[in-house]
Amino acid sequence: MLTLDDVTVRYGDTAAVDDVSLELATGQVLAVLGPSGCGKSTLLRAVAGLEPLAAGSISWDGTDLAGTPTHKRGFALMFQDGQLFAHLTVARNVAYALRLRRTPSARVATRVRELLDLVGLSGYDERLPGTLSGGERQRVALARALAVEPRLILLDEPLSALDATLRERLAGDLRSILHAAGTTALLVTHDHEEAFALADRLAVMQSGRVVQNGAIDEVWREPVDEETALFLGYARVLRDESAARVLAAAGLRSSYAVALRRSALVADADGPLRARVEQARVTPEQVRLVVDVDGIGTVDAVAPLGSRVSPGDEAGLRVDVTRLAVLPITPGS
Amino acid sequence: MRSGAVRRIAALLLLAAGPVLVLGVLFVLPVTGMVAEGFVADGRFAPGAVLDVLARPRVHRVAWFTVWTSGVATLLSVVLGLPAAYALHRLALPGRAAVRAALLVPFVLPTVVVGVAFRQLLGEGGPLGSLGLDGTPVAIICGLVFFNVAVVVRTVGVAWESLDPRPGQAAAALGASPWQVLRTVTLPALRPAIVGAASIVFLFCATAFGIVLTLGGVRHATVETEIYLLTTTVFDLRAAAALSVLQIVVVVGLLALAARLRAVPDPTAHRTVTPVRAVRRPDAPVVLATLAVLAAMLVPILTLVLGSLRVGGEWGLGNYRALSGTGDNQALLAPVTSALATSLRTAVDATWMALLVGVLVATIVTRRSHSLAERRVRSTLDGFFMLPLGVSAVTLGFGFLITLDQPPLDLRDSPLLVPMAQALVALPLVVRTLTPVLGGIDDRQRQAAASLGASPWRTLLTVDLPVTWKPMLAASGFAFAASLGEFGATSFLARDDSPTLPVVIFRLLGHPGAMNYGMALAASVVLAVATAVVMLAVERLRVPGVGAF
Numbered sequence A: 001m002l003t004l005d006d007v008t009v010r011y012g013d014t015a016a017v018d019d020v021s022l023e024l025a026t027g028q029v030l031a032v033l034g035p036s037g038c039g040k041s042t043l044l045r046a047v048a049g050l051e052p053l054a055a056g057s058i059s060w061d062g063t064d065l066a067g068t069p070t071h072k073r074g075f076a077l078m079f080q081d082g083q084l085f086a087h088l089t090v091a092r093n094v095a096y097a098l099r100l101r102r103t104p105s106a107r108v109a110t111r112v113r114e115l116l117d118l119v120g121l122s123g124y125d126e127r128l129p130g131t132l133s134g135g136e137r138q139r140v141a142l143a144r145a146l147a148v149e150p151r152l153i154l155l156d157e158p159l160s161a162l163d164a165t166l167r168e169r170l171a172g173d174l175r176s177i178l179h180a181a182g183t184t185a186l187l188v189t190h191d192h193e194e195a196f197a198l199a200d201r202l203a204v205m206q207s208g209r210v211v212q213n214g215a216i217d218e219v220w221r222e223p224v225d226e227e228t229a230l231f232l233g234y235a236r237v238l239r240d241e242s243a244a245r246v247l248a249a250a251g252l253r254s255s256y257a258v259a260l261r262r263s264a265l266v267a268d269a270d271g272p273l274r275a276r277v278e279q280a281r282v283t284p285e286q287v288r289l290v291v292d293v294d295g296i297g298t299v300d301a302v303a304p305l306g307s308r309v310s311p312g313d314e315a316g317l318r319v320d321v322t323r324l325a326v327l328p329i330t331p332g333s
Numbered sequence B: 001m002r003s004g005a006v007r008r009i010a011a012l013l014l015l016a017a018g019p020v021l022v023l024g025v026l027f028v029l030p031v032t033g034m035v036a037e038g039f040v041a042d043g044r045f046a047p048g049a050v051l052d053v054l055a056r057p058r059v060h061r062v063a064w065f066t067v068w069t070s071g072v073a074t075l076l077s078v079v080l081g082l083p084a085a086y087a088l089h090r091l092a093l094p095g096r097a098a099v100r101a102a103l104l105v106p107f108v109l110p111t112v113v114v115g116v117a118f119r120q121l122l123g124e125g126g127p128l129g130s131l132g133l134d135g136t137p138v139a140i141i142c143g144l145v146f147f148n149v150a151v152v153v154r155t156v157g158v159a160w161e162s163l164d165p166r167p168g169q170a171a172a173a174l175g176a177s178p179w180q181v182l183r184t185v186t187l188p189a190l191r192p193a194i195v196g197a198a199s200i201v202f203l204f205c206a207t208a209f210g211i212v213l214t215l216g217g218v219r220h221a222t223v224e225t226e227i228y229l230l231t232t233t234v235f236d237l238r239a240a241a242a243l244s245v246l247q248i249v250v251v252v253g254l255l256a257l258a259a260r261l262r263a264v265p266d267p268t269a270h271r272t273v274t275p276v277r278a279v280r281r282p283d284a285p286v287v288l289a290t291l292a293v294l295a296a297m298l299v300p301i302l303t304l305v306l307g308s309l310r311v312g313g314e315w316g317l318g319n320y321r322a323l324s325g326t327g328d329n330q331a332l333l334a335p336v337t338s339a340l341a342t343s344l345r346t347a348v349d350a351t352w353m354a355l356l357v358g359v360l361v362a363t364i365v366t367r368r369s370h371s372l373a374e375r376r377v378r379s380t381l382d383g384f385f386m387l388p389l390g391v392s393a394v395t396l397g398f399g400f401l402i403t404l405d406q407p408p409l410d411l412r413d414s415p416l417l418v419p420m421a422q423a424l425v426a427l428p429l430v431v432r433t434l435t436p437v438l439g440g441i442d443d444r445q446r447q448a449a450a451s452l453g454a455s456p457w458r459t460l461l462t463v464d465l466p467v468t469w470k471p472m473l474a475a476s477g478f479a480f481a482a483s484l485g486e487f488g489a490t491s492f493l494a495r496d497d498s499p500t501l502p503v504v505i506f507r508l509l510g511h512p513g514a515m516n517y518g519m520a521l522a523a524s525v526v527l528a529v530a531t532a533v534v535m536l537a538v539e540r541l542r543v544p545g546v547g548a549f
Helices: A040-048 A090-100 A104-120 A134-146 A164-181 A192-198 A216-221 A226-231 A240-250 B003-040 B048-054 B057-091 B096-108 B111-120 B137-161 B165-174 B178-207 B210-216 B225-235 B237-263 B281-308 B318-324 B336-366 B370-391 B393-405 B418-441 B443-451 B456-485 B488-491 B502-508 B514-540
Strands: A002-011 A012-025 A029-033 A055-061 A075-078 A151-154 A184-188 A201-206 A207-216 A236-239 A259-261 A265-267 A271-282 A287-293 A299-305 A314-319 A325-329
Touching: A002 A040, A012 A029, A012 A040, A012 A055, A012 A201, A012 A207, A029 A040, A029 A192, A040 A075, A040 A151, A040 A184, A040 B225, A040 B443, A075 A134, A075 B165, A090 B178, A104 A134, A104 A314, A134 A164, A164 A192, A164 A216, A192 A216, A201 A216, A201 A226, A207 A216, A207 A226, A216 B318, A226 A236, A226 A259, A226 A325, A236 A240, A236 A299, A240 A259, A240 A271, A240 A314, A240 A325, A259 A287, A271 A299, A271 B003, A287 A314, A314 B178, A314 B393, B003 B048, B003 B237, B003 B336, B003 B370, B003 B393, B003 B418, B048 B237, B057 B096, B057 B137, B057 B178, B057 B237, B057 B281, B096 B137, B096 B281, B096 B456, B096 B514, B111 B137, B111 B210, B111 B281, B111 B456, B111 B502, B111 B514, B137 B210, B137 B281, B165 B178, B178 B237, B210 B225, B210 B502, B225 B393, B225 B488, B237 B370, B237 B393, B318 B336, B318 B514, B336 B370, B336 B418, B336 B456, B336 B502, B336 B514, B370 B418, B393 B488, B418 B456, B418 B488, B443 B456, B443 B502, B456 B514, B488 B502, B502 B514
Parallel strands: A029 A184, A029 A201, A075 A151, A151 A184, A265 A299
Antiparallel strands: A002 A012, A002 A055, A201 A207, A236 A259, A259 A325, A265 A314, A271 A287, A271 A314, A287 A299
16 A cells, blocks of 8 residues: 655755645555646656655555665556657567566566557567557556556556547556556546546645545545636536525535536526527537526536527526536635 | 759758868868879879788788777776766766866867876876886877767767656666666667767777877877878878878778767757756765766876976976077977967967858758758768868878969968868867757747748848857867867978977977976966867857767
């Protein structure tokens, strides 16, 4: 189990990581989600032993790692762009750590074959990294990291260098590979889709601090504040009267603030809210609307494909309670 | 081929015409003149004589001596240079900039000065005189290493500085110890820089002149000093020409190898400089090794300075005061001070010439090629302009003498003869300083400027100039320092009544008399200070590529 206790990393006077405490149980995947510059990559590098701590401690199964250099931690780090060794073939890259340990070459060959199979790159042994596509390189990097069966694998935005379709496919593969290997993994990313695709648990980081931390669906359902909500993909946060009206229409208890996803309001002639359509745009899944709701103001809404709505129309709206989150904040906070 | 591509190549050749013509007249002509001297006997082509020369036992001895001393000196330079390259370019050592500048000074120190310093150190009565190394191959190798460690530190250091640290970190995260990271990731990544530096150092060692002549004399001759001795004392021009041909063949081969190994800067790749990190306890051996190299550099220079301050067993400035005279027994035709003035004037002329041609050459070889044919033309030109780097300065100087002596090219009495020879020697240094900078400007920047309405002239002014003025200044300083210390070609071309400072020092050494030796020491210090001041100013400009090959 990985334990971070009040970890602080400083660059000069600024704390890039500020008093962070986290726990990651063996076999689980934890995603640290935050905007760029929030200190998440520094946190990852600190766990790898590449950044000295200004305060706090990082320990594994109760043993403090302060005096352990990177190469003795047994944590494999996978960089954003793979960082394959350009002068070595794919097979040599994957075998790198095994050769360091003087594994017999027959054993190395079998293990390399297994791993390339696992990441779906059988037969790529003799290729050089320069000849691979971005996705293939990431797969090789993953195989290389898994080769020594690390106690923990550290992933730095493993998918963000890839294009959208590839990302989706590799995300599924990566998750099943991590689960098949039973690997404990710490992942940092700025992309909530990537976090949802890979992780069991989620920690949200903002300007060096962890502001929320828990099971992934829990965090997603109950973001702790407005910034977190917006970062998790909620489109808008309503406060005061507006929040009260939406919650009333949803049949929920009144509260000070509520975060709405784009699809939280659905066009429905019998719905409790009345609105005027300002914009309507057809997407492959649904019709996206911008509506002006009485007493609330301009918000997003959706209508099923095929519904005839055009700007200027009057429409009824109902609230989809699974698409909103009540924020635990009070006026003045 | 489309007409656009043809037009581009035509424009390229037109732009290259100037520098090619200059190099043709001032380099190819003299060198071929020198070489022809060996192959033509009594007006007929007679290559047999050259082969006869190459069969002489003394030539074999000289060739083998050149190869093994250069090889050992290269190996030592690399071994001593690598830790210093790391410490000075990757660690936050206090006084790092000053040490880097100090290490660059030996490279441009006049060879004669270094020769004098080593003789002062190793000779009878010198601090290390008891070792009995004076006049041995060991002394020559020490001198060669002294010059060339700086080349390794620079070339490898600059490559190390821009090396991405993340592959090393990835290796560490996979369980590689620092030593294993160095062996499996860092050194393979640095291999082009190391091999490139080593081949250039070997080239410099094999064509070294002043240092070998002052330390080895007649007894330990290399190909380069043998050419000099054959032409000036034995007057065996055929043998000298034969050795020149041998040298040119080897040098061209080595240059081709170096060019192949040198990493070509990719103009689209952004050069990142890794921030230095704090010194930690495990760095101690590297830091100690660097300090040892630095000390080894300082000892000969300190001995030289101290020696220049002793007159007849007492401390004093007598040697410096004597510089306004012509030495004991009329050793010189002109006072040393006027030789210094000549040196400075000559260096100024050599500098503007080298810069003028160098900027043109650097521009030509760094523009992006649009077709394969264009790329071939460019790389051929690139190799052509590098030739003076390796071809012996002695061959060049002697070639000047025998080919540029009749109309329309009678330059013997031209005051620009010496500067022209020196400019040719400095040209590769200028080109090597400017090409990485010009090559590093992304062509898309120029395209962006053009698309925003900037004329080609305006683009040059707003995109190229802001990035290049500092490197151009640095290249000028580098060329100035190199030409101040140039000895090989100048020793042939300088007129007796207006010699340059290195020539004067060499003459003083050749004349008996304690005063003459003291004056040689003092003049060496003056010359060393002048070059060092210029190089320190260059280092202040913080141009990363200076002194890297």
